[in-house]
Amino acid sequence: MSSAHSDKPNKGFQSRLNRVAERRAPLEAEKPEIDVLPDWRENAFGPAGLVAAVIVGLVSVVIVRVVRFHFQGIALVSDSPDITMATEFAAALMLSFLIFLLLPWKGVKYRFLQFGGAALMVLTMHNMVHNAPGLFNLAFSPAWTNDVLAKTEPGSMYIRGQSIPFAGKIKPDTGEDVAAADSAAPETPALPRLIQIGQ
Secondary structure, three states: OOOOOOOOOOHHHHHHHHHHHHHHHHHHHHOOOOOOOOOHHHHHHHHHHHHHHHHHHHHHHHHHHHHHHHHHOOOOOOOOHHHHHHHHHHHHHHHHHHHHHOOOOOOHHHHHHHHHHHHHHHHHHHHHHHHOHHHHHHHOOHHHHHHHHHHOOOOEEEEOOEEEEOOOOEOOOOOOEHHHHHHHOOOOOOOOOOOOOOO
8 A cells, every 4th residue: 555655555565465366366266157148059958858858758659559559469449448558658658768868858857748748649649540540551550540540539538448528528318519519509589770769
């Protein structure tokens, strides 16, 4: 520090500042650098892993069903749907976990999404058969595809050998769709036009 009468700096004070700076240098070097704006690639990497987990779960079910059909001849609609569904789901989940080991994403949330993707495909794959029967003729066989088309309903979930529709309710007596019955009801007549008095 300089005195009031001199413009020269105090050498003792300057050397003390230098010593403090030398002691703090290793501590400052250990501090992690904070990047205020994260890299866009890192931001895209996380959501891509979530989507990949669901897709791997979905595709695993298709792979398991194709392999089982070609090696064992097991149909989608079988005599014991509970056992078939459970074994296909378990095999697809194991295959999904094995495939995902090759990918860079790790964690419980990815496993959960694989589980969800596999469960969704086990319950709804027959809808894809209804939408693209030609594709499934190639992957499976025309007989397999025709069996699925005959025994399942489009726009439904296939659970325990039963097709449960996504929309509308089934009347317990007739089996008729309530939404379709409501739309067939006659329309209410239009209100009469008002006539203004004094014209």
